[in-house]
């Protein structure tokens with residue numbers, strides 16, 4: 001086990017002496033966790049195969065699921081990608097730095113392990129001064145999956161990173177909680193029209209406004225389990241975002257959802273199970289269970305997205321056996337939230353109806 005160095009930094013104006021320590025680890029092939037605007041990432045030099053292999057190992061991540069490569073300058077995209085369309089250029093101009101990952105055909109400088117042997121590469125420029133300072137100071141393109149053990153909810157605080165990876169990585173740059181709380185939107189630019197493989201911090205509606213034709217892959221909606229052959233992105237095949245507790249998602253019209261959640265909570269409490277309910281400000285007062293939490297108001301999906309992964313982890317710390325979660329509308333950031341919740345539940349989705 002190695003000692004994991006915790007480097008506290010200012011999120012707006014990161015102290016360069018600490019960034020340099022972290023950048024040195026990256027340059028030498030080490031592993032550093034760092035904040036982005038979405039979630040914390042676990043970084044390694046993307047063009048160093050040994051470093052990327054160590055990254056997979058630290059996370060216990062299956063080798064067939066490539067991480068996203070983070071760049072600090074758009075110029076780097078032209079080194080990593082073989083083709084960059086005008087549409088992609090327009091998206092980069094509009095949304096970068098920001099929570100949008102673009103899939104391109106990859107160039108020959110990219111090691112196989114970095115893209116898990118695929119012919120394509122996922123690239124994004126994060127909107128966070130600490131992430132950008134680390135990338136620029138190290139002079140590397142940085143492969144960074146979310147900094148959690150594979151399958152666990154993504155970390156939105158340095159504490160979550162340490163809970164999963166303390167002793168397995170060289171350092172973590174701690175700049176407090178992340179802003180968005182769900183990962184970036186993954187958009188495949190190698191097909192026409194471009195296709196969303198994972199909904200995230202850049203909403204579908206915004207992308208549509210920018211480049212009229214954008215499709216949502218059925219697995220991105222995640223309202224049912226689809227066969228592995230339909231999985232276009234390797235990450236689609238793996239269990240994701242799952243706390244130790246079982247998760248059940250209840251969807252439908254709000255008043256019916258409340259009735260169903262109450263019924264399920266009563267049923268599990270009656271069985272002697274420790275029950276958590278994931279509610280919203282508008283409904284939290286209706287429920288009785290061992291632990292009841294509100295993600296925030298239904299009127300502000302940004303707060304709901306920001307709290308989601310933290311709450312899933314907190315339920316585990318509180319020893320809850322089953323989490324009953326209310327569905328929320330799949331608009332804006334709501335689509336990303338529901339994708340994570342549905343996957344966390346292993347598609348245990350209950351449709352509530354009034355009849």
Ligand code: TXA
Pocket residue numbers: 036038039040041042065066067068099101103115118120121122126144145146147182183184185186197198232233234235236
């Ligand atoms: O917000 C984020 O995207 C965070 C922060 C750290 O940047 N990163 C993140 O990375 O969520 P990760 O590795 O946990 O998720 C990357 C997703 C996976 O679902 C993976 O399968 C998909 O992107 N992906 C990576 N390369 C791909 C490719 N060439 N083709 C299709 N999907 C790809």
Ligand code: MG
Pocket residue numbers: 145146154
């Ligand atoms: Mg991840």
